[in-house]
Amino acid sequence: MLIDSHCHLNYKGLVEEQQAVLARARAAGVTGFLNISTREREWADIIALAEQESDVWASVGIHPHEADTHADLGEAALLEAAAHPRVVAIGETGLDYYYDHSDRQTQQALFRTHIAVSRETGLPLIVHTRDAEDDTAAILSDEMGKGAFPALIHCFTASADFGRKVIDMGLTISLSGIITFKNAKDLQAVATEVPEDRLLVETDAPFLAPIPHRGRVCEPAFVADTARFVAGLRGVSEEDLRATTSRNFFNLFTKAAA
Numbered sequence: 001m002l003i004d005s006h007c008h009l010n011y012k013g014l015v016e017e018q019q020a021v022l023a024r025a026r027a028a029g030v031t032g033f034l035n036i037s038t039r040e041r042e043w044a045d046i047i048a049l050a051e052q053e054s055d056v057w058a059s060v061g062i063h064p065h066e067a068d069t070h071a072d073l074g075e076a077a078l079l080e081a082a083a084h085p086r087v088v089a090i091g092e093t094g095l096d097y098y099y100d101h102s103d104r105q106t107q108q109a110l111f112r113t114h115i116a117v118s119r120e121t122g123l124p125l126i127v128h129t130r131d132a133e134d135d136t137a138a139i140l141s142d143e144m145g146k147g148a149f150p151a152l153i154h155c156f157t158a159s160a161d162f163g164r165k166v167i168d169m170g171l172t173i174s175l176s177g178i179i180t181f182k183n184a185k186d187l188q189a190v191a192t193e194v195p196e197d198r199l200l201v202e203t204d205a206p207f208l209a210p211i212p213h214r215g216r217v218c219e220p221a222f223v224a225d226t227a228r229f230v231a232g233l234r235g236v237s238e239e240d241l242r243a244t245t246s247r248n249f250f251n252l253f254t255k256a257a258a
């Protein structure tokens, strides 16, 4: 078993040959795909693919880049979409102060909307954070105080300090192909500290192809390379890493296990 816990199968680069992409991943041993949405108008297509393919699940959410264009999106729209049996997660959501494509206050407000929906549905929150560690940790902590919700930090690239904070809050950490990059020494150190039961792997395809595929369109098959690399870092067998991260996936995304 091996799960790509975060991919964008409906994005350019993958959507044109979605069936071939899925076939290559399955041939590489990938047994599950969490297909992530970033805008409301993607939800129908993302859900349709999950209805069609038994190993593909859907998430519904608004990426922080898109917050300005979804400033009026309320909880009701997310709740309604989340009720679909193939929707197993809320997100991706969060804060991105690196690109600042949307107003920061709007990003924060929409992040809290997603959190409320995660708490209400029990579906895990998929958090994107870039150059926004302090505000991300503060909002997560404040909202956890109002009532717990399951969550993960996807494509983790933050500091060891932030990693410890979110692990203390009960979050899971998902590692992408970035971990394989030669300049990712700090991140590699963090990756060895993540508790065994809090670790996931992902591609974030079509972005961030891991070594040895850098420069190519990333696809879910490459999660196998990231898993192999992380296994090496942590001194466990590749088979163990695949089993552990798959078990963690189904423990977190309980609706996918059902």
Ligand SMILES: [Zn+2]
Pocket: 092, 128, 129, 154, 155
């Ligand atoms: Zn992201």
Ligand SMILES: [Zn+2]
Pocket: 006, 008, 036, 092, 204
């Ligand atoms: Zn993503």
